[in-house]
Amino acid sequence: MFKGWQDVDPARHPFDPDTALPGVREVVSSSAGSECSVALGLGERFGRWAYRALGSVDEHRHSGALIRELPAYSDDPEQLARRYTSVLLQWRTWLEDLAAAFASLAPAPDADADEIRKARARAVAPLVTLVVERTDAGELWLPACEDAIAWYLETTGMPAIEAEELADALVDSEFRSWVSPDAEAVGRVRSAIGAHDA
Secondary structure, X not given: OOOOHHHHOOOOOOOOHHHXXXXXXXXXXXXXXOHHHHHHHHHHHHOHHHHXXXXXXXXXXXXXXXXXXXXXXXXXXXXXXXXXXXXXXXXXXXXXXXXXXXXXXXXXXXXXXXXXXXXXXXXXXXXXXXXXXXXXXXXXHHHHHHHHHHHHHXXXXXXXXXXXXXXXXXXXXXXXXXOOOOHHHHHHHHHHHHHOOO
């Protein structure tokens, strides 16, 4: 299920990192043991933003996932809790990094439609760079890029579904797994977003 920025925006979903490990311990102890049940438990315990955390994990060095470094897997409940806590905190940090980027790239509050289009176009390169730096443009980096662009567009007033469809179409057509996009590819995405109705 698609989740828009309002579902993961740190400003809408307060979180105290000190509550992470105790809360995750509760989730692990009450879950059925599967990652799906843990993901659901995280969402129920911490809010909708936490639900997607486990979907951003792949520990393979070149996976391109947002979260790749975790404590070693173990069946021990305490070690599992620490592992899932690491996932949760890394995911939250990523969302906070995105929120800071969105704020710095936001159009002025009184921007007209043309200024909003220009702001959206200007945001493409720094957002792509942010994702590439985090994922090393590995196999799975494209979904993270699609989310970053779609969520930014949503913060500028574009409806969430429209933003998702636009970002997905452009990223899928211009970018490739395992490849950091060149300036020309980024420029084409920038131009297409800048030409889209505000």
